[in-house]
Amino acid sequence: MSEASGHFHDQHTVDVDVEQSAPRARRSRRKTKRALITDLKRSPEQNRRSREVQYLIMQGLRLPFILLSLFAAFAWENWGLAAIFFLISVPLPWISVMVANGQGEVRDSRSRNVYKPAVAREEAARLEAARQAQLAQADGSGAANAPSIIEHDD
Template sequence: MLITDAEVSPGQDRHRREIGYGILMFLRVPSLLLTVWVIYAYNAWLLGAFISAITIPLPWIAVVFANARGQKRDPRERNTYKPALARQARAEALAAGNNPQLEYTDSPRRESDIIDHVDTDNPNSSKDK
């Protein structure tokens, strides 16, 4: 595989979409100011209306662009995370005497995104045990 064939990471794809969203949202202000200036300076109502017509859908276009999905996920990639199993594996590794290190991943997920379900009747139970 060539370096030019490498896929864009999800983090890089998200950053690219955030930059595009910011640029499209920023363009609204100068284009509306340009509309006001064209109408005031040249009394060109048709040109001002045309510029405004282009400016009005920019927020919707920016949102669609920002929410677009990048490259398809590799179906061989694991897409589940079972916190109870991870805790159990870590506890077993600690009991065996070795200190496991976390693997580096380029995933946009954060540990704060993972929420365990705890039954209020039995606080020691977890949904995925």
């Protein structure tokens, strides 16, 4: 390319500020623990629900396998295929129960097991105090709101 045509450009030259080209200071070598979305565990409720769905699916597959074995035996007259379908249906209830009763995901031993009975006691005391205040307010507002007592002897 020529300078006369006004299109002079050197393809090997790159404009860079000096501040940008200086190497950045090294970051500390301390590793920070980052949680990946694939590392997250399911909650116990999600885990239980997943096992329930797997149980229902496996139990639901038993009847179609038995029907397929009957269809293969009598409609297609293929007793070998019928035996295979039936043999698949036999352990399905046992497998589905084993999956449903499984533990699910193992709890990470690094996670803290937190139990705070004081918080539960404080909440119960707060609810009891609110109930007592509501009862006291009902007693002080007049006898019209109070329930009537029916004596047995009347």
